[in-house]
Amino acid sequence: MTIFEKLDSLDRRWVFAFQALVFCIVILKPVGLALTVGDQVRTAYETIDSLPAGSIVWFGTDYQAANAAELEPAALAILKHCFQKNLRVIGASTWPEGGAMMARLLNQVTPDFPDKEYGVDFLNLGYRPGGQVWLQQLTDDLPAAVGGVDHFGDPISEYPIMDGLNKIQDVALIVGIHVGTPGTPEYIRVITDPHNVPMITVLPAVSVAVTMPYLASGQLVSIVASLRGGAEYELISGFSGTAMTGMDSQSFMNLTIVIFVILGNIGFFYNKYKKGASGGGGANV
């Protein structure tokens, strides 16, 4: 079997090995490819930047630890931007791990903003069961829907941040960090669309294509997509993080896949040609 024939059916471990090799090389020796800020991230940045100080931004941390590497850089940059603009932040989730995810974000950001106080400038309401049903309840009576307590089970009635916050419609902006269901469509269905609450959504790359129709219909302000979106937000906001360093590795990992796809096709056409040349009846796939 010649090398060209083998290209059509390489053992998948070769693909894995080359991907790992390329990743290690690029992480150790970054190339520093130029990054530009796209329209989506610029819109997200400008939307947050234009909110008056003291406005409440609702962080819907509807994701889990597995997605943190891809989504956290964008979430962190946005959270830092909110604190810099003196916006107040409330986090809550329909996902069981979401409360812990919000705690992770706050634990990483609050040391840079020592003047920010829990219950005054930010609050973590944690996870509540019920998915879309719970989101619907937030539009009727927010304190009742969360059961009157925060992520840690402490009563929220004494926290100043809750003053005047009776329904989720009272928040100025929703930042949804979403990976599945419940996620962006559920928020749009029961909160943002019927009650005209603007929403920016931070999504993994794979969810972008399915969410684009909501952007086109004006039901979303902006999509901050994946690690690339995080890197762009870090660039525009000036809050450096891990996303920028991941850009080169992402580029070259994609390139590796493309190279293997091309090699596979070379093998495929070589084998097809050989079959045709050996009198196989001129395969016409």
Place this chain on the structure above:
Amino acid sequence: MKREGPVALLMISGFLYIISVIVASPAMEPVAATLDDWYKVVVGFINLVGVISLTQVNGRAVLRRSEGWFYNAILLVVLYGYIILGLVGGLHNVAFNLIYDNILTPILMTIFSTLTFWIGSAAYRAFRAKNADAAILLVAAVVVMIGRVTLGSAISPAIPKAAEWILNFPTVAGMRAIEMSAAIGGIVLALRMITGLERSFMGFD
């Protein structure tokens, strides 16, 4: 009655819920709120059923000393150990949070990250220009893969633009078609369920 009871319950609650969503009536609001609360309570309790299933499957393996029973034992120890840890100290518990942040989170991130390898092998196998359709798919995939990362703009500013166009137009069109037809399928399924025509999910025909 064993059959008619659940079907009748489904029909009544289904109709009531639909009415509460569509009709603006103060009388319907408590009905919808009560059904919402019931759903939340049932979902909360049903997690116990999951724990019972896990205990049954893994406990049986341990008792019978099945192959790999040691791993079943570890699962049970971790399951109940972590539940107890959470119940004792709540979310203020340092050990509970340390385990979550330093064991569970890195493990989950690692498993998720292996997707990049699976995508590589699946793309290598699937993207063959076997015919004109497959060739278009192949070219579109390559353009999007390169155009969505910084490498694309480094090669040519046209590549990210082409990738954006593919995502904004052909992809959105296809996605909308699939989403809309699936939504209609879902509506008809729901109608069949609340009219009692679909019963297979109840464990009887």
Place this chain on the structure above:
Amino acid sequence: MIKEGMVLTFILELIMGIALLVVVKRARAGKKIPVIHEIPGLKALEEAVGRATEMGAPIMFVPGKGDLADAQTYAALPVLEYVAKSCAEYDTRIIVPLGVAVVYPVAEAVTRQAFQVSGKGDAYRETDVRFINEQNWAWAAGINGIMEREKVSAQILFGAFWAESLFLAEAGNRAGAMQIAGTASTSQIPFFVAACDYTLIGQEIFAASAYLNPEPSTTGGLVVQDWGKMLGLVLVLLGSILVTLGSNAIAELMLK
């Protein structure tokens, strides 16, 4: 009386509900209704069971990660019932790993019932329908473990899936299992198409019940589903034309 933004929804659902009852009544009376075209992925279910029987290896049926509020879960259950019945008839083992606790008792009841109606109630192994984990990666890793340990011959992935879809499908491919997938989770369809032998796309999964169990209530539903799709198409076309001509009539109707 009717909530704002709900008028069109109400009218359309009413039309579809009435149409459903009329078509089912016609079908029950033996009157002619449209014929269902073949869906290769569903036809392949027989092949999957046959293959498993020949190999003496189990089949894995994964009913997705959706809960009982997800229509896709309900679309998957009749398929589970069909596959479980076939497995019972051919004395083939079926493993059903669950990632949502609330679906577990339902899937268990459906599988048990399928074995009982096939007269093989004794062959049903209750630990083969098992809850793995609510955490989707732990669930997916658990399924892959079963796939390797039990040398599964075919994997059927049906229902709502998220990022774990490729993880499951590639692991199945690596294990050499025949794979049939069906989902309306649009972001996951490309992964299934790339890694599985057959893939049912979008609304095809809602047609599965009618195809596998052709009776008036299911085929009638499928007919109405197609009519609904055509109605949607007409509204989209009409809306597009009117917007091009400068009228927002359809959009305004949807807001009423």
